[in-house]
Amino acid sequence: MMPVQQPTPSASWSRPAERIMAAINRDPLTAPHAVRNDALLAVLTAGLSVALGLFVDDGRRPDALGWALLLVSHVPLVWRRRSPVLVLLAVVACVVPYHFLEYTHTAATQAAYVALYTVAVTGRPLRTVLVGIGVITLSVSVMLTISAHEALGLLKASGWVVAVLFLGVDVRFYRQYVASIVERAERAERTREEEARRRVAEERLRIARDLHDLLAHSITLIGVQTSVAAHVLSADPERLDRETVAKALDDIAETCRGARGELRTTLEVLREHDSPDARGPLPGLDGLPDLAEAARLAGARVEQTVRIRQAPPAVGAAAYRIVQEALTNAVRHAGPEPAVRVDLVEREGALHLSVSDDGTGPAPGGTPGFGLVGMRERARTVGGTLDAGPRADGGFEVTAVLPLTKTGTGTTGTGTTGTGTTGTGTVGEGTG
Known part of the structure; x- marks a missing residue:
């Protein structure tokens, strides 16, 4: 009986890395099983938000209304690839009253970050910039109704919003670069085939x-x-x-x-057969x-x-x-x-x-x-x-x-x- 070869450590590490790179390079609008994957992402993000709401003390503990607003804000993420801007607006519609009622602020940022990243990675840079300015302006305006001190703190923390948007834009450009390389390779392959037919x-x-x-x-x-x-x-x-x-x-x-x-x-x-150019x-x-x-x-x-x-x-x-x-x-x-x-x-x-x-x-x-x-x-x-x-x-x-x-x-x-x-x-x- 032949012994079964065990995969080497490098091979076992390379397979998850290849899957991660394939997911990064893939166009999110054409990726398979998009709704299923986004539903799983929404559940994981909601679980993280619940944990933050329970263990982080930067606001009052959410009550029934707070938990409802927090969990409902993650539901639109299931359709984030189909309508990124509408999903962001739905998330904001749930997050704004959550922050206005001074529930744990950190818990409500996860869904907003995912929605912002989706808008940046699927749209043009101009749209990303306008959305970023609108989100920061709206957030600061809401916090000003609570207290100027909270609004100033949010304005300082808006760097995270900018970082998420820049990450989305960078990933979008990287995917376009990879797609152009693949297209050039396919075009070169077609050219080689046409050249081979012409030579024949x-x-x-x-x-x-x-x-x-x-x-x-x-x-x-x-x-x-x-x-x-x-x-x-x-x-x-x-x-x-x-x-x-x-x-x-x-x-x-x-x-x-x-x-x-x-x-x-x-x-x-x-x-x-081995030397097609032999004359x-x-x-x-x-x-x-x-x-x-x-x-x-x-x-x-x-x-x-x-x-x-x-x-x-x-x-x-x-x-x-x-x-x-x-x-x-x-x-x-x-x-x-x-x-x-x-x-x-x-x-x-x-x-x-x-x-x-x-x-x-x-x-x-x-x-x-x-x-x-x-x-x-x-x-x-x-x-x-x-x-x-x-x-x-x-x-x-x-x-x-x-x-x-x-x-x-x-x-x-x-x-x-x-x-x-x-x-x-x-x-x-x-x-x-």
């Missing part, structure tokens, strides 16, 4: 864009390379160029391996030569020029994806053996990107895809702009301006020119 939505959009760019690029290249192999097999079966077929199949296998690697990197983000390695400007080489293998003649220092990771990733999408659409839509030019230049604190081709233009009535939308979203994510459309001398051009944060220096490089065999479509105009 942005991450989903980022993954969708990455998957779109990756699959569109890879599937397009695989389709073109497969067409090359099929063309070689069917063009002249008697003089089969096995070397060309083998090269086309190797290119397909290499494209599949690269796509599989990128797809694995992207999907790893979805499996990260995996971002592609950058150093991957542009691979994009150009893949487009050449698919039949495009690509000329690439890169004159830019090191770019921030987010800008480099956006530029990489924009170039990838533009090259994919050039291979797909720009016609046979399209000539594509890729330029990336740093100018006036921004990366100026341009991808143009000499293709035949988009097919009339074609259904637009998500290519241009995705590229514009990528440019906006880094504070840039993107334009795309037909060129005046034929073909299609995508231009983007991406702001740069100057962090370090890099190298300047120039790409090479390559040629291929086949391709179709216009850059940026719809991808599958």
Whole structure:
């Protein structure tokens, strides 16, 4: 049988302290069991007043009328939270004749103090000040009808009235302060939840864009390379160029391996439960030569020029994806053996990107895809702009301006020119 753990002394002391602090912090107008608690308070206060009436000698001992006035003055305290001012007036209505008949004065102060505290803790400071002035004035006026000496003594004792009122005002301000802290904490929690939802939505959009760019690029290249192999097999079966077929199949296998690697990197983000901000390695400007080489293998003649220092990771990733999408659409839509030019230049604190081709233009009535939308979203994510459309001398051009944060220096490089065999479509105009 397991021994029962006894509560430690500190824990047993902390529980009543927590209850007391909870009662102090709680709004008296919304506290549960208000009438029951106030009825209990009225009984306890009445018991204290009776004890003072019996054992304190600062007036004559109450008779039947005095006890009636003393006990009745505590009855309104049961409803002190609902109507604090009316309760105070009812208490005063019983206490004034009690003092006028010179019964034990100390015994009648308990109910008045509770009523004054309630008025101060539930109302505005201005009302508290006016009520305090009124109570002191009325009390002194009543005592003046008895004797000037008693009135002077009451005026000296009015500091207790002021102290009770200040206590009520102080507790009221403290409760307002605690309520404001709780409200700020709840608002901060709501803000964190909204921020978490926004981050999830942005991450989903980022993954969708990455998957779109990756699959569109890879599937397009695989389709073109497969067409090359099929063309070689069917063009002249008697003089089969096995070397060309083998090269086309190797290119397909290499494209599949690269796509599989990128797809694995992207999907790893979805499996990260412990690190919601994990985004995996971002592609950058150093991957542009691979994009150009893949487009050449698919039949495009690509000329690439890169004159830019090191770019921030987010800008480099956006530029990489924009170039990838533009090259994919050039291979797909720009016609046979399209000539594509890729330029990336740093100018006036921004990366100026341009991808143009000499293709035949988009097919009339074609259904637009998500290519241009995705590229514009990528440019906006880094504070840039993107334009795309037909060129005046034929073909299609995508231009983007991406702001740069100057962090370090890099190298300047120039790409090479390559040629291929086949391709179709216009850059940026719809991808599958």
